[in-house]
Amino acid sequence: MGSRGGYRTRQQEELLAFLRASRGEHLTAADIRDHFSGCDRPIGTTTIYRQLERLVEDGSVRRYLLETGDSACYEYVGADQLNAPHFHCKCERCGRLLHVSCEELSALEAHLLSHHGFAWNSGKTVFYGVCGECRNA
Amino acid sequence: MGSRGGYRTRQQEELLAFLRASRGEHLTAADIRDHFSGCDRPIGTTTIYRQLERLVEDGSVRRYLLETGDSACYEYVGADQLNAPHFHCKCERCGRLLHVSCEELSALEAHLLSHHGFAWNSGKTVFYGVCGECRNA
DNA sequence: TTGCGTGCAAAGGTTTTGCATGGCA
DNA sequence: TGCCATGCAAAACCTTTGCACGCAA
Numbered sequence: 266m267g268s269r270g271g272y273r274t275r276q277q278e279e280l281l282a283f284l285r286a287s288r289g290e291h292l293t294a295a296d297i298r299d300h301f302s303g304c305d306r307p308i309g310t311t312t313i314y315r316q317l318e319r320l321v322e323d324g325s326v327r328r329y330l331l332e333t334g335d336s337a338c339y340e341y342v343g344a345d346q347l348n349a350p351h352f353h354c355k356c357e358r359c360g361r362l363l364h365v366s367c368e369e370l371s372a373l374e375a376h377l378l379s380h381h382g383f384a385w386n387s388g389k390t391v392f393y394g395v396c397g398e399c400r401n402a
Numbered sequence: 403m404g405s406r407g408g409y410r411t412r413q414q415e416e417l418l419a420f421l422r423a424s425r426g427e428h429l430t431a432a433d434i435r436d437h438f439s440g441c442d443r444p445i446g447t448t449t450i451y452r453q454l455e456r457l458v459e460d461g462s463v464r465r466y467l468l469e470t471g472d473s474a475c476y477e478y479v480g481a482d483q484l485n486a487p488h489f490h491c492k493c494e495r496c497g498r499l500l501h502v503s504c505e506e507l508s509a510l511e512a513h514l515l516s517h518h519g520f521a522w523n524s525g526k527t528v529f530y531g532v533c534g535e536c537r538n539a
Numbered sequence: 540t541t542g543c544g545t546g547c548a549a550a551g552g553t554t555t556t557g558c559a560t561g562g563c564a
Numbered sequence: 565t566g567c568c569a570t571g572c573a574a575a576a577c578c579t580t581t582g583c584a585c586g587c588a589a
Contacts, residue, residue, distance in 0.1 A: 271568055272563045294553080309571040314554065330467045336553060354520050365518050373510060381502050382534025383491050389530040397519025408543055409588045431578080446546040451579065453544095472554095473578060 276308045280316050284326065284341040291329070291338040291362045329391055331355055331362070338362060342388070352387075356396035363396055413445045417453050421463065421478040428466065428475035428499060466490075466499075466528055479525075489524075493533040500533055 283300060284292075294313055301308040317339055320326035329338040352365040370387055377383045420437060421429075431450055438445040454476055457463035466475045477499070489502040507524055514520045 274563075274569060276570075311555085311571055312569075315569085352514075354514075354518075354522075357523065363520070365514070365520065367513075367518070369510065369513050373506065376504075376506055377489075377491075377502070377529070377531070381491075381504065382537065383500070383502065383529070383531050384533075384537055385491075385529055385531040386494065390527065392514070392520070392522055393526040394514070394520050394522040396521075400519065400521055411544060411588075413545075448546055448580085449544075 275306070276312050277316060279306075280308060280313065281320075284320070284339075285343070288341050288343065289364065291340050293336040293338055295336055297339075327388055329353065329362070329389075331391065352392055353390065354392045354394060354396065356399055357393055358395050358399040361396065362391075412443070413449050414453060416443075417445060417450065418457075421457070421476075422480065425478050425480065428477045430473040430475055432473060434476075464525060466526075489529055490527065491529045491531060491533065493536055494530055495532050495536040498533065499528075 279301070280297070283297065294310070294317065297313050297317075298308070298310050301313075317326060317328070320341075321328045321339075325341065325343050327340045327342055329340070331338060352367060352370060354363040354365050355361075356363065374385050374387055377385045416438070417434070420434065431447070431454065434450050434454075435445070435447050438450075454463060454465070457478075458465050458476075462478065462480055464477045464479055466477065489500075489504060489507055491500040491502050492498075493500065511522050511524055514522045
């Protein structure tokens with residue numbers, strides 16, 4: 266996991282540690298860069314993008330594109346896939362990306378496969394709408 | 403529908419005619435620009451974006467960010483979007499966008515609202531996965 | 540005439556690439 | 565030592581914005 270075949274560097278270790286600690290959150294490349302720019306030993310933007318690319322490729326990080334002009338969001342999920350199945354719900358009003366844990370998800374997955382032949386990759390799907398807080402506000 | 407309250411221009415007519423003829427396909431802004439750049443009377447990129455923005459706002463065009471990443475995709479749906487609810491399923495293998503009619507959609511919509519407070523805008527959501535044809539191939 | 544629509548140019552912001560340097564094995 | 569990783573700078577990219585002009589009503 267992480268770096269395939271190459272060297273293991275200080276930047277890789279620190280980035281991975283930060284991502285692991287942020288499991289379940291959604292971070293942009295800018296968030297990560299800002300976090301490390303405060304440290305004594307910052308990590309270059311290029312390196313962040315290149316490492317994220319690798320991690321997305323090997324499946325330990327997921328990448329979401331929410332709106333154009335906005336930056337992509339990255340979510341650490343780890344190789345162990347410990348995360349319970351959950352919806353990603355993007356509130357179009359406040360802009361937050363919510364996690365909704367729900368067993369309906371598995372049911373829908375099964376339905377789509379058995380009745381429509383579609384093997385749904387639910388981890389990649391983002392549901393757009395308006396969250397409860399914004400509806401009540 | 404199309405332009406609210408303002409003037410009706412040549413560009414609006416031609417763009418709308420092209421979109422109507424492309425119903426069911428997804429086009430990028432570049433696709434549209436390229437199509438008109440070949441004509442005697444091209445349409446400026448700015449105008450294309452601004453008209454698409456209007457059409458998305460009034461609901462006759464939907465905008466998708468497919469994980470292809472770079473540019474947004476636009477799909478003309480017209481005024482008849484009050485028909486049976488259907489999923490948009492994007493096959494990650496063949497690239498097609500499938501329309502899956504299913505009343506489970508309404509059930510999920512109701513569940514998300516009542517149990518999670520989330521008012522799902524199902525028309526904007528794209529389900530990623532692998533379609534039946536590609537799975538059997 | 541009024542003022543919206545158009546489109547060129549330039550800005551805005553995110554992500555990628557070129558290339559010299561640094562660091563791991 | 566060999567080679568990959570790093571990171572600065574600059575490019576590439578899509579999309580938006582500023583502004584003067586044109587055109588519909």
